Amino acid sequence: xxxxxxxxxxxxxxxxxxxxxxxxxxxxxxxxxxxxxxxxxxxxxxxxxxxxxxxxxxxxxxxxxxxxxxxxxxxxxxxxxxxxxxxxxxxxxxxxxxxxxxxxxxxxxxxxxxxxxxxxxxxxxxxxxxxxxxxxxxxxxxxxxxxxxxxxxxxxxxxxxxxxxxxxxxxxxxxxxxxxxxxxxxxxxxxxxxxxxxxxxxxxxxxxxxxxxxxxxxxxxxxxxxxxx
Numbered sequence: 001x002x003x004x005x006x007x008x009x010x011x012x013x014x015x016x017x018x019x020x021x022x023x024x025x026x027x028x029x030x031x032x033x034x035x036x037x038x039x040x041x042x043x044x045x046x047x048x049x050x051x052x053x054x055x056x057x058x059x060x061x062x063x064x065x066x067x068x069x070x071x072x073x074x075x076x077x078x079x080x081x082x083x084x085x086x087x088x089x090x091x092x093x094x095x096x097x098x099x100x101x102x103x104x105x106x107x108x109x110x111x112x113x114x115x116x117x118x119x120x121x122x123x124x125x126x127x128x129x130x131x132x133x134x135x136x137x138x139x140x141x142x143x144x145x146x147x148x149x150x151x152x153x154x155x156x157x158x159x160x161x162x163x164x165x166x167x168x169x170x171x172x173x174x175x176x177x178x179x180x181x182x183x184x185x186x187x188x189x190x191x192x193x194x195x196x197x198x199x200x201x202x203x204x205x206x207x208x209x210x211x212x213x214x215x216x217x218x219x220x221x222x223x224x225x226x227x228x229x
Contacts (some may be wrong), residue, residue: 011050013116027044029078030077031071041058042059042060043058051112053110054112055107057106059085090119091118092117096111125219128148132145144156154189157203168210175187192205
């Protein structure tokens with residue numbers, strides 16, 4: 001039986017999409033170790049040679065810690081970066097480490113990708129996050145963490161939330177006091193579902209249409225958030 005064909009985009013399209021990332025643009029490198037440990041690290045896009053390789057800056061060693069030992073030939077990397085001048089748009093591609101070099105500075109050489117996607121944050125793109133927030137339910141405030149987010153909704157983990165009595169369609173307010181320069185962001189939402197966990201309550205919430213601009217700002221920052229945020 002034949003293997004499923006691998007989609008390979010034309011070089012012209014790959015170049016056009018990659019060119020949307022300007023040299024020096026902030027990107028995140030999403031990587032996993034052989035044991036499954038995952039890390040997201042901030043980097044900078046340097047440039048590319050069509051059909052040959054992509055260059056990104058080696059992340060700050062103080063942020064990498066022991067993770068640096070795994071950044072070797074063959075390691076899979078997902079690269080994401082915001083497109084300047086295109087609010088709510090992201091360039092993303094998956095590649096493998098080709099090699100690392102030390103001169104003129106520490107650089108990761110990635111294999112030239114087979115696909116480079118343009119993702120619209122205002123569609124259904126969902127991003128895994130770890131954003132500390134508060135959720136206001138009636139007149140009570142609860143500490144929470146946003147574990148993933150899209151333009152339409154998010155998942156909230158409320159520690160020690162066993163005392164919460166919730167029903168679907170219950171209105172709430174999600175408050176982000178400080179996240180990568182965003183201050184006192186307030187998102188109106190309603191509870192779609194809730195599930196008891198061993199360490200609290202997991203809430204699935206849907207954002208109100210009135211919060212779309214604030215949610216888009218949060219998504220933009222979440223794209224380039226890292227493990228050390």
